[in-house]
Amino acid sequence: MANTKTVILKIKRQDNPNAKSHWEEFELAWHPGMNVISSMMEIARNPVTRDGKATTPITYDSNCLEEVCGSCAMLINGRARMACSALIDKLEQPIRLEPFTKFPVIRDLAVDRSVLFENLKTVKAWVPIDGTYDLGSGPRISPEEQEAAYPLSRCISCCCCMEACPQFNDDTGFVGAATISQVRLFNTHPTGAALKRERLAALIGDGGIQECGYAQNCVEVCPKDIPLTQSISEVGGEVIRQAVGDLFRK
Ligand code: SF4
Numbered sequence: 001m002a003n004t005k006t007v008i009l010k011i012k013r014q015d016n017p018n019a020k021s022h023w024e025e026f027e028l029a030w031h032p033g034m035n036v037i038s039s040m041m042e043i044a045r046n047p048v049t050r051d052g053k054a055t056t057p058i059t060y061d062s063n064c065l066e067e068v069c070g071s072c073a074m075l076i077n078g079r080a081r082m083a084c085s086a087l088i089d090k091l092e093q094p095i096r097l098e099p100f101t102k103f104p105v106i107r108d109l110a111v112d113r114s115v116l117f118e119n120l121k122t123v124k125a126w127v128p129i130d131g132t133y134d135l136g137s138g139p140r141i142s143p144e145e146q147e148a149a150y151p152l153s154r155c156i157s158c159c160c161c162m163e164a165c166p167q168f169n170d171d172t173g174f175v176g177a178a179t180i181s182q183v184r185l186f187n188t189h190p191t192g193a194a195l196k197r198e199r200l201a202a203l204i205g206d207g208g209i210q211e212c213g214y215a216q217n218c219v220e221v222c223p224k225d226i227p228l229t230q231s232i233s234e235v236g237g238e239v240i241r242q243a244v245g246d247l248f249r250k
């Protein structure tokens with residue numbers, strides 16, 4: 001018997017950063033194991049809307065196709081998540097695809113997420129290594145320390161946590177959960193800890209950690225199950241201790 005099952009996708013489109021957005025609907029033949037990215041690849045092979053109008057392929061970011069690169073994040077049925085791991089059979093139809101709302105749209109579903117990378121620069125989210133000469137072996141890190149750091153190191157910079165956060169907006173300038181969690185990661189690294197004071201200082205004041213309202217949306221959408229609220233409370237405590245200590249040192 002011929003396969004008559006179909007998949008209906010409603011996709012929010014925008015031609016350029018300044019254009020008005022509009023919706024287009026597509027109907028595709030169902031195949032086992034389809035996901036959102038494979039559906040958009042199918043649209044690219046035959047870009048025709050459900051009502052028969054010729055259109056253009058959908059623009060979106062993707063690379064690894066296995067939830068590692070973090071580039072394919074978008075709103076799928078209103079939830080921030082990765083398109084490559086969103087199985088069609090697990091989604092309610094029609095499936096709504098929209099770009100993130102808190103990041104500038106470049107085109108269709110592709111957005112500019114550079115704010116996260118700027119925030120990571122502000123908190124110096126790296127291990128400082130001075131010079132290109134042989135520095136010798138680094139400090140030993142115990143298996144227990146490695147185990148504690150590993151979940152934090154799994155961040156893929158997808159920005160889902162920031163999109164879902166009620167406090168991440170232009171009014172607050174909040175850095176967001178991913179950046180705070182990276183502060184925790186690098187502050188607990190024996191060599192990374194050299195910049196601990198500077199990292200904590202960068203989280204004080206406007207847009208800093210005090211903007212977090214502990215709504216916990218971030219931890220619910222993180223595709224890598226990073227313990228974000230735990231990072232926020234740990235780093236929050238350290239920021240307060242450093243700020244109070246500095247007051248008494250004045
Ligand atoms: S706990 Fe809530 S307010 Fe804080 S970063 Fe997460 S989503 Fe945002």
Ligand code: SF4
Nearest residue numbers: 155156158159161222
């Ligand atoms: S913390 Fe989680 S949701 Fe946020 S950017 Fe990293 S992987 Fe994505």
Ligand code: FES
Nearest residue numbers: 063065067070084
């Ligand atoms: S394509 Fe890399 S995370 Fe989806």
